[in-house]
Amino acid sequence: MxxxxxxxxxxxxxxxxxxxxxxxxxxxxxxxxxxxxxxxxxxxxxxxxxxxxxxxxxxxxxxxxxxxxxxxxxxxxxxxxxxxxxxxxxxxxxxxxxxxxxxxxxxxxxxxxxxxxxxxxxxxxxxxxLFPISFEEMIVSNTQLIEKRHLNTRLVFGSYPEVINNEGGEIEVLKFLADSYLFKDILMLDTIKKPEKLIKLLQALAFQIGSEISYNEIGNLIGLDSKTVENYINLLEKAFVVFKLNSFNRNLRNELKLSKKIYFYDNGIRNALISNFQMAEARQDIGALFENYLISERMKFNHYNKRYSNRYFWRTKDQQEIDYIEEIDGKLYAFEFKWNFNKKATISKTFTNAYPNSETRIITRDNYENFLS
Missing domain, CATH: 3.40.50.300 (P-loop containing nucleotide triphosphate hydrolases)
Structure with a gap:
């Protein structure tokens, strides 16, 4: 237990x-x-x-x-x-x-x-x-060392209780959740006129985690108008399937002002929607999975520990970016996530020059536990 x-x-x-x-x-x-x-x-x-x-x-x-x-x-x-x-x-x-x-x-x-x-x-x-089981809850049960050894598993299968308790049967549990149970409340709403489009929308969002999204582009892809896409995404947020990050902007003229990203509360549900359970070491989307995992786990940590913050990402028109920003009592905390040790990680000088009083950190596989507990 x-x-x-x-x-x-x-x-x-x-x-x-x-x-x-x-x-x-x-x-x-x-x-x-x-x-x-x-x-x-x-x-x-x-x-x-x-x-x-x-x-x-x-x-x-x-x-x-x-x-x-x-x-x-x-x-x-x-x-x-x-x-x-x-x-x-x-x-x-x-x-x-x-x-x-x-x-x-x-x-x-x-x-x-x-x-x-x-x-x-x-x-x-x-x-x-109540979220799927958090990293902080798992290290109390498993110890930090053991839970860190499970990182690759969490990135692929997520942290739903039944998934964690069915080692070896994760795929079957996740397919059941994604196919017939998780969206039960949404599909019963009168506002959902085309359930098959909802699934296509979820799949489109799953392929775009960590990327800016356009309601208009997604609508054209799946055959819905942009307003219906927005309404469906709002319902998916209310059902705790996905959540949004908006772009942060204050000082610079070329900061993106109305952009947004969509993340999933749980990596396993995301992977079930696109039927991709390939293990972490061989995945092309491992960086996006790591980012989704860290942001969703940070949300759990903040909620349970009553750390109230505004959450954003930051990007400029010339592709300078910060993966994740928290604003707490007016102070900015900026985080850059790096999965690949072979790529040099840096914090944008454009950002630090524009916001010199902010605190910045690079989060990797070596130190992510300090970000989540």
């Missing part, structure tokens, strides 16, 4: 008169995490939002009807809460009328769950995200 960073965070915030909302893609371990928390507490009830009879009971439910469902239980866990109609109002009624109850609601679609709970739960909730 791998200890999740979120376990202690949630445990410390139980029974503080706040609804706890946990977001994250399906199969990241929300159910396992909450069953462990449930085992450590008495008088609990588990409610599954995917079940039809539960969905019916939440329709237009009053506080009295909800209390009858919950009974005398003090810890109430509502799994896949986004599937329940009026869930925001239901949680508000329970929180306001029965403050002694601790409610934990989980969801694999931020688009649906946050839309339904943001207004009713204003000032009443604590919100967290």
């Amino acid at each position: 791998i200890l999740r960073k979120l376990e202690n965070i949630i445990t410390q915030n139980l029974f503080r008169k706040k609804v706890i909302v946990i977001l994250g893609a399906r199969q990241t371990g929300k159910t396992t995490l909450l069953k462990k928390i449930m085992a450590q507490n008495d008088n609990c009830i588990w409610i599954n939002g995917d079940e039809y009879d539960i969905q019916e009971r939440f329709k237009n439910a009053t506080s009295t009807q909800l209390n009858a469902l919950i009974g005398n239980h003090r810890l109430v866990i509502i799994d896949e809460a986004q599937r329940l109609e009026n869930i925001g109002l239901a949680l508000k009624l329970l929180h306001d009328n029965y403050p002694e109850i601790q409610i934990i609601a989980t969801g694999s679609s931020a688009f649906e769950l946050l839309n339904k709970t943001n207004e009713p739960l204003t000032g009443r909730k604590l919100e967290y995200q």
Whole structure:
């Protein structure tokens, strides 16, 4: 059992008169995490939002009807809460009328769950995200040395719990996740008119990690208009499949201002979409995989350790670039990622001259652990 960073965070915030909302893609371990928390507490009830009879009971439910469902239980866990109609109002009624109850609601679609709970739960909730297993979590379980030995495996197969726990069966698990499970919530949305185009979009994004993207060019490639491409990508972000980095610009006239890159939360899902599980040593895209891994893992590290930052990449029209920038309390931290030891790594002098107070680092296979833990 791998200890999740979120376990202690949630445990410390139980029974503080706040609804706890946990977001994250399906199969990241929300159910396992909450069953462990449930085992450590008495008088609990588990409610599954995917079940039809539960969905019916939440329709237009009053506080009295909800209390009858919950009974005398003090810890109430509502799994896949986004599937329940009026869930925001239901949680508000329970929180306001029965403050002694601790409610934990989980969801694999931020688009649906946050839309339904943001207004009713204003000032009443604590919100967290559960990612695929992080490097920091793995070194607690494995030690840093052992986890570093698994770098090539993580770059290809990613870090979903079931993938890590099925050594030798990673491909089968990832194909199942990518083909039939991970996009379940998105494909059920009425706004997805052409599901086959969504898969083509994901494949196009998978081939372009680490590169600037154009919604118009991708749309022409797969047969969608640029606005639909943008809408689909926004939904994929809300379902925790991909995330965006925007370009950073402040001082220079030739800095790119409206460019963006798309990365995947998990390398394994990216590789499953293009059916490429070739091992790291022989891959042509290894630099892009290393970059995607580092940025996604850094996101996990920052989230779990409450390091709040703005995230960017930087590039000029004459191809000067920085892979990744964080802005924390007005200070810039710039990082250049290098997989290939044979290529000399440098930080752009154009950048350091324009932003002389920034801190810069080069991240390689030798020192990446300090970037992620």
